[in-house]
Amino acid sequence: MTHTVDLPAYDRAKLTPGIVHIGLGNFHRAHMAVYLDDLFAKGLAHDWAILGAGVRANDARMRDALLAQDCLSTVIELDPSGHRARRVGAMVGFIEVQPDNAALIAAMAEPAIRIVSLTVTEGGYYVDPATGRFDPTHPDIVADGANPAKPATAFGAILAALRMRKAAGVVPFTVMSCDNLPGNGHVTEAAVVGLARLSDPAFADWVQANVAFPNGMVDRITPATGPRERAMAARFGLGSDPVPVTCEPFRQWVLEDRFTAGRPPLEAVGVTLSDHVHAYEVMKIRILNGGHAIIAYPGGLMGIEYVHEAMAEPLIAGFLNKVEREEIIPIIPPVPDTDLGAYYTLIQERFSNPEVADTERRLCLDGSNRQPKFIIPSIADNLARGVVPRGLILESALWCRYCAGVADDGAVIEPNDPNWDRLQAVARAAASDPAAWLAMEDIYGAVGRDPAVIACFAGFLGDLAARGTRAVLADFIAG
Structure with missing residues (x-):
């Protein structure tokens, strides 16, 4: 079985961030980060690098692991005909994880950030399964609604940053879910706007009118990381990486072309832009x-x-x-x-x-x-x-x-x-x-x-x- 390691085919020092991504789990690092890595290798969109972010204790552990290796991720594609390992360099920093999300809010408020993307799992959108709608009574949402200046949820932090951009006259960023759930853009919009309504209905109306929430379909099988995956990385000479990602060769991303502040040319690396997501x-x-x-x-x-x-x-x-x-x-x-x-x-x-x-x-x-x-x-x-x-x-x-x-x-x-x-x-x-x-x-x-x-x-x-x-x-x- 062949084993090769591909390194970033571009100068990472010339990358600047354009995306804040919340939730740096295996799927994101084997999917969206790989698409961007391919895009940067074509000499395109070097102002669209990723800043990692998170709002949970596990995110802080991931931050420590990735910062220790200059935010490089090991991604190993598991083709039966031969494995291929690559070091994905699309992320250039990881924002400090804090209970009040102050650093995350400040980063998202920066004009250079034009997309905030998320992989917070299917269960992370505060949806009532019985109705399929946003649940404003969830304790996390109630707490953020009562204290919007110091939010604990990703959606509360997004709102705080959007409020700062509005006050400064900066174009709002696009909020792009990369989670695997039906109508993920609509679901994300319902969570963000629904939370805003608890504290400021007028601001909620502004968000609904001015922020894009594109729907997207994402697909790549990415198993959890354990001893087998770490041993596999070691066989590639990457044994110091405690959080390698393994995945199948197949990947797919279908995305609505709805963005408030521009986007990278993702179609150049195989993303399908479609009105039929x-x-x-x-x-x-x-x-x-x-x-x-x-x-x-x-x-x-x-x-x-x-x-x-x-x-x-x-x-x-x-x-x-x-x-x-x-x-x-x-x-x-x-x-x-x-x-x-x-x-x-x-x-x-x-x-x-x-x-x-x-x-x-x-x-x-x-x-x-x-x-x-x-x-x-x-x-x-x-x-x-x-x-x-x-x-x-x-x-x-x-x-x-x-x-x-x-x-x-x-x-x-x-x-x-x-x-x-x-x-x-x-x-x-x-x-x-x-x-x-x-x-x-x-x-x-x-x-x-x-x-x-x-x-x-x-x-x-x-x-x-x-x-x-x-x-x-x-x-x-x-x-």
Whole structure:
């Protein structure tokens, strides 16, 4: 297997910051930072470098790690034909992480900063799962609404910086979400404007009228960093990096061309600028992210560690194929210049890449935030066309069984959701009252009240308890 290391093909000393990015996790460093690294290597947009930022304790640890290596990130692409390592140099600094975000606010207020981007996870936008709307009653939001001058959230800091720019007559920056959630621009706008309304409705109106929040679809599988990934970096001679990123070779970014203060020429490095982001994101969220959920929970219950191993298990691969082809792909609206069947085939190949070594446990993580975005809308769309989607409902029953905390072989499943205690209690109650699981209104909404869904779910949950995952999947695949 070949091993090469690519260094930045440009003079980093000539870069100047144009973007503040909040949330320097693996995905950002393998996605947006890589696109910018490619752009700078073409001799373009050297005034669009990244300043890293964060608002949590983990962000401070990441800051320390990256500053120790001059803000260079190791990104290793895991192609089965050969690994490729690169040192990504698109970030030129990391703002001090402070409880009141004073340094972050000051940096975002600088006129040179024209984009503030975010990867704060699907659960970081203060969305009420039951309504799909911004939740102004969340304690973090209430606290920032009461004390806007010293905000603790990313959205509060964004508002404080926008207020300073407005007062100074500086054009507002664009706020660009790079998180994997439907309508991420709309969701971000709802959070920023909704928070502003708690303290200054007139300023909220100004933000809504003057700040761009482009929607974007982002895609690249990036496993969590652990001993395997650090050992891999060491084999490239990069053993001093405690936070290397590994990822699949594939990446995609589809973005609305809506920016208040300009943007880098991202189309020069493969970003698709489109007015049809929603079509791309529905395809990706339903087929890829929904597919991840479909293979996650049976794998977790069957004691399978890695995603490629799950794809090599005929029962799981057959379950995925049946649900995707019969219940998901038929409800996906047309996508520009895209064949949905070919896209699904690509997804199967990506899931099966053994070099990525993505874990089933990572895919099982945070179902309480992911299911309402990736699975339940597909159930609702099938019901609307008069179809009871048995495979998607079986997926939900598998999630319930997983959250009860015991695998099929009796092994304990460790907590794997921010709401694990609640989920585990409801899952155990559902053993005798299956409707209790679907009655989680904030997750299932109207879907959980549908009599056909309740009956189908109860049948699958009882069957899983009586016969186990393998037998139930075999019967489902056989029809």
